[in-house]
Amino acid sequence: MTDRPDDRFAPGDRVRTRIADPPGHTRLPRYARGARGEIVSTAGHHPLADERARGLASDPRAVYHVRFAASDLFGAGDHAVVVELWEDYLEPDGSAS
Amino acid sequence: MSGDHASSPVAARVRHVEALLEGRGLLEPDEIDERIDALAAGGTPANGAAVVARAWVDPAFRERLLADGNAAIAELGFSMGGALQEQKLTVVANDADEHHVIVCTLCSCYPIALLGPSPGWYKSEAYRSQVVREPRAVLREFGVELPASTRITVWDASAESRYLVLPRRPPGTEDRSEEELAALVTRKGLIGTAAV
Numbered sequence: 001m002t003d004r005p006d007d008r009f010a011p012g013d014r015v016r017t018r019i020a021d022p023p024g025h026t027r028l029p030r031y032a033r034g035a036r037g038e039i040v041s042t043a044g045h046h047p048l049a050d051e052r053a054r055g056l057a058s059d060p061r062a063v064y065h066v067r068f069a070a071s072d073l074f075g076a077g078d079h080a081v082v083v084e085l086w087e088d089y090l091e092p093d094g095s096a097s
Numbered sequence: 098m099s100g101d102h103a104s105s106p107v108a109a110r111v112r113h114v115e116a117l118l119e120g121r122g123l124l125e126p127d128e129i130d131e132r133i134d135a136l137a138a139g140g141t142p143a144n145g146a147a148v149v150a151r152a153w154v155d156p157a158f159r160e161r162l163l164a165d166g167n168a169a170i171a172e173l174g175f176s177m178g179g180a181l182q183e184q185k186l187t188v189v190a191n192d193a194d195e196h197h198v199i200v201c202t203l204c205s206c207y208p209i210a211l212l213g214p215s216p217g218w219y220k221s222e223a224y225r226s227q228v229v230r231e232p233r234a235v236l237r238e239f240g241v242e243l244p245a246s247t248r249i250t251v252w253d254a255s256a257e258s259r260y261l262v263l264p265r266r267p268p269g270t271e272d273r274s275e276e277e278l279a280a281l282v283t284r285k286g287l288i289g290t291a292a293v
Binding site for chain 1: 185187202203229230231233248250251252254255256257258
């Protein structure tokens with residue numbers, strides 16, 4: 001899927017997901033909140049589901065495939081989980097780990 | 098409307114909202130059922146199997162399929178456009194090192210155009226909650242025993258993409274025709290809960 005110049009993240013970037021539990025609809029699964037992961041690829045550009053669910057106008061913005069190590073999400077497991085997340089849910093993970 | 102939850106409070110609420118919308122002329126009677134039928138029209142696991150068989154016999158198609166699923170399936174006459182907007186198709190390929198499995202933990206997103214309506218277990222709370230945490234154990238319940246050296250990647254359809262697993266071509270099938278190969282591919286194989 002084509003990247004755009006104003007995309008905030010690129011494949012390989014380390015990111016951290018939002019911790020807050022929003023009052024309404026969201027597509028950031030609970031198990032992936034406050035978690036560290038890595039951008040795999042861009043999954044297109046789409047209006048934010050949280051805003052559409054509230055009847056708000058929403059500009060398309062980047063959605064990413066983000067890979068998490070199971071041990072980081074659940075404290076156990078040797079597999080990976082790839083979750084598809086809007087850029088709004090993500091911030092750069094500056095911490096060295 | 099789905100017949101699976103006819104007695105649940107949510108179903109009653111949905112029927113009530115539907116009746117209100119119809120009463121105000123915002124919705125034609127049966128419009129929702131017709132939309133659902135349109136979404137499911139032509140959707141069957143045979144479509145996904147045909148895509149996989151082509152990828153097995155044609156390495157260039159396989160490459161195109163993994164790079165841009167929507168464009169590649171259009172070559173075979175398939176489309177992810179049954180819903181209100183075309184859905185992005187992401188195809189993930191199994192190999193000796195990595196096995197992929199698909200889930201929608203938030204609801205039940207599924208590539209209906211290529212697989213038809215999803216099976217009940219795919220929508221079950223048990224599958225949705227466990228496969229992200231313990232995929233190896235869940236796969237074992239499905240009869241899939243993977244070597245410890247095979248990494249497992251679970252894809253959660255949490256946004257706009259729909260996923261399809263490209264299983265490994267079974268050994269000893271070199272002489273099979275594309276049609277015969279397609280007949281080997283199961284719905285579970287396309288979800289990742291079977292080897293093929």
